[in-house]
Amino acid sequence: MTEKQQQQAERASMLGVIERLAGELALAEEPARFIAALEGEDEAPPRA
Amino acid sequence: MLEESLTAVAESIRAGKLSPVEAVERCLERARKWDGRIRAFITLDEEGALRSARLLEAEAAAGRWRGPLHGVPVGFKDLCHLEGQPTSCGTRTPEYFTSAHACTAAHRLLEAGAVSLGKLNMTELALGPFGDNAHHGDADNPWRAGHATGGSSSGSGAGVAAGFFAGAVGSDTGGSIRLPAACCGVVGLKPTYGRVSRAGAMVLSWSMDHLGPLAWTARDVALMLQVMAGRDAADATASRRAVPDYLAAIDHGIKDVRVGLPENYFFLGVEDEMADGVRQAARQLEALGARVVEMRLPDPQHMTDVAMLIARVESSTLHARLLREQPEALQPAVRARLELGMDISAYDYLQALRLRAKLTRAFIHDVFEEVDVLLTPVIPEPAPAWASLKAATVEEFNARSGRFSRLTRPFNGYGLPALSVPCGFTTAGLPMAFQAVGRPFDEGLLLKLGHAYQEAAGWHLRRPSL
Numbered sequence: 001m002t003e004k005q006q007q008q009a010e011r012a013s014m015l016g017v018i019e020r021l022a023g024e025l026a027l028a029e030e031p032a033r034f035i036a037a038l039e040g041e042d043e044a045p046p047r048a
Numbered sequence: 049m050l051e052e053s054l055t056a057v058a059e060s061i062r063a064g065k066l067s068p069v070e071a072v073e074r075c076l077e078r079a080r081k082w083d084g085r086i087r088a089f090i091t092l093d094e095e096g097a098l099r100s101a102r103l104l105e106a107e108a109a110a111g112r113w114r115g116p117l118h119g120v121p122v123g124f125k126d127l128c129h130l131e132g133q134p135t136s137c138g139t140r141t142p143e144y145f146t147s148a149h150a151c152t153a154a155h156r157l158l159e160a161g162a163v164s165l166g167k168l169n170m171t172e173l174a175l176g177p178f179g180d181n182a183h184h185g186d187a188d189n190p191w192r193a194g195h196a197t198g199g200s201s202s203g204s205g206a207g208v209a210a211g212f213f214a215g216a217v218g219s220d221t222g223g224s225i226r227l228p229a230a231c232c233g234v235v236g237l238k239p240t241y242g243r244v245s246r247a248g249a250m251v252l253s254w255s256m257d258h259l260g261p262l263a264w265t266a267r268d269v270a271l272m273l274q275v276m277a278g279r280d281a282a283d284a285t286a287s288r289r290a291v292p293d294y295l296a297a298i299d300h301g302i303k304d305v306r307v308g309l310p311e312n313y314f315f316l317g318v319e320d321e322m323a324d325g326v327r328q329a330a331r332q333l334e335a336l337g338a339r340v341v342e343m344r345l346p347d348p349q350h351m352t353d354v355a356m357l358i359a360r361v362e363s364s365t366l367h368a369r370l371l372r373e374q375p376e377a378l379q380p381a382v383r384a385r386l387e388l389g390m391d392i393s394a395y396d397y398l399q400a401l402r403l404r405a406k407l408t409r410a411f412i413h414d415v416f417e418e419v420d421v422l423l424t425p426v427i428p429e430p431a432p433a434w435a436s437l438k439a440a441t442v443e444e445f446n447a448r449s450g451r452f453s454r455l456t457r458p459f460n461g462y463g464l465p466a467l468s469v470p471c472g473f474t475t476a477g478l479p480m481a482f483q484a485v486g487r488p489f490d491e492g493l494l495l496k497l498g499h500a501y502q503e504a505a506g507w508h509l510r511r512p513s514l
Contacts, residue, residue, distance in 0.1 A: 007387070014356055029402045033406075035242070042409060
C-alpha cells in the first residue's frame with residue numbers, strides 16, 4: 001500500500017463513523033453540548 | 049537526587065535540609081552526564097535555572113516562601129511559551145510559534161516557586177505516540193537503552209524518570225501525557241477538558257488538547273495540579289469550577305470505590321503481559337477495599353474515530369501556514385498527517401463535533417451510573433525498541449502508531465480525566481501501567497486511587513540505572 005493509499009484508507013475509516021452514526025443525531029444536538037455534558041448541565045436533546 | 053519524589057524535594061527544601069541551589073545543581077549534574085543519551089531537553093537553561101534558584105534561596109533565608117513548590121526543579125514541554133525562550137514545538141522552525149501569552153499553567157508553577165530547568169523534547173508538533181524526533185533526536189527510555197519513551201511529551205516522561213527534574217508539564221491530544229508516563233514508569237495525568245488552562249501552549253487541536261503534570265507519584269501530580277488548575281481569562285474553555293483540595297483526602301483510602309474493568313475494546317490486541325499487569329493491579333485495588341466489577345462499555349471505537357477526525361482537521365487548520373510555506377521542514381509522517389486533515393469536509397467535521405457531544409453524554413451516563421472509576425491498560429505493548437520502529441515501512445509505522453494510542457485517545461474525545469499509574473515491569477524490565485478514568489472533574493478520586501495503589505505496591509520506589 002502506498003502512502004497515498006494509506007491516507008485514503010485512514011480517511012475512509014474516520015468518515016465511516018459519520019456515515020454510520022450521524023443519522024441518529026437529534027436536530028437539537030450541537031457541539032456546545034459537549035461542554036454542558038462535562039459540566040453536568042445537559043440532558044439529551046429531544047429527537048424531533 | 050533528583051531521584052526523590054517532587055513532594056520529598058519540596059519538603060526537604062522547606063525543612064532546610066536541601067537548598068534550591070543544591071537541588072538545581074544536582075539536577076544539572078545528572079542532565080549534563082546523561083542527557084546525551086536520554087535527550088530529554090531541547091533547551092537546557094542552566095544559567096536561568098541557577099539564577100532563579102539563587103533568588104529563591106535568598107528569599108527562603110529571609111523567610112519568604114513563594115508557594116508549595118519553592119525551589120523545586122521542573123521542566124516544560126517545548127510547546128509551553130516561556131518569556132525569553134524559543135518554543136520549537138519539536139520542529140526546526142521556531143519562528144512559526146510565538147505567543148503574546150506565557151503559558152498559564154507553567155507560569156502558575158513558577159509563581160508557586162518552581163524552577164524551570166528548560167524546555168523538553170517532544171514529537172514534532174506533538175503528532176506521534178513514540179517520542180521520535182528527526183530534528184532534536186529521539187528521546188531514549190531511561191529504563192532500557194534503545195527503547196522509545198512514548199510521546200509526544202517524550203522529554204517530560206524521560207526527564208522525570210532520569211532524575212533531571214522532579215516534575216514536568218506535558219500536553220495530551222490523544223495520549224501524549226499518559227503514553228510517555230506509561231513507557232517511562234512515572235505518573236501522568238490528563239485532567240478533565242477545561243480543568244487546566246491551555247493558554248500560552250501551542251494548539252494542536254483546540255477540542256482535544258489538555259495540559260497536565262508528570263511526576264513520580266500520584267501525590268506529586270496532585271500537588272502540581274493544585275497549582276496549575278483553575279479558571280483563566282486567557283482560555284475561553286477553562287472551567288469556572290472551583291478547584292478542590294486534591295491533597296486533603298488523598299490518604300483517605302478507596303474502601304467501597306467501584307472500579308470497572310471493561311469487557312470490550314480495552315483488552316483487545318493488548319499483549320498478555322501488559323493485560324495481566326492491569327488485572328493484577330485490579331486485584332490489589334480490591335485488596336485495598338475497592339469493589340471491582342467487569343462491565344461492557346458503549347463502544348469506545350466510535351469516539352476514537354470521532355476524536356481522530358476532529359484532531360486531524362483542527363491540526364491541519366492550525367498549521368496550514370507552516371505546511372504551505374515549508375512542507376520540506378516537516379518530517380514526512382507529520383506532513384502526511386497534516387495533509388490528511390485538509391481533505392475532510394466541513395460537513396463531516398461538524399457532524400463529528402455533534403457526535404462527540406452525544407457520545408460523551410451517553411458514556412458518562414451509562415458508565416458512571418455503574419462504577420466510580422474505569423481501569424484499563426494505557427499501552428498495548430511495552431515501550432518498543434527504536435530499531436523495530438525504524439525498520440518499519442511508513443505504513444507499518446503509522447498502523448503501529450494508531451494501535452499504540454487507541455487506549456488513550458477515546459478519553460480525549462470524552463474529555464474525561466485519566467491517570468496513568470505504573471504497575472510493575474515486564475520480564476524485559478520495561479514499565480507497565482494502568483489507566484484510571486473518572487467522572488468529569490473527579491481528578492481527586494483518581495489521585496486517591498493512584499496514591500493508595502502506589503503506597504501498597506511500591507513500584508514508584510524503583511529507579512532506572514542509567
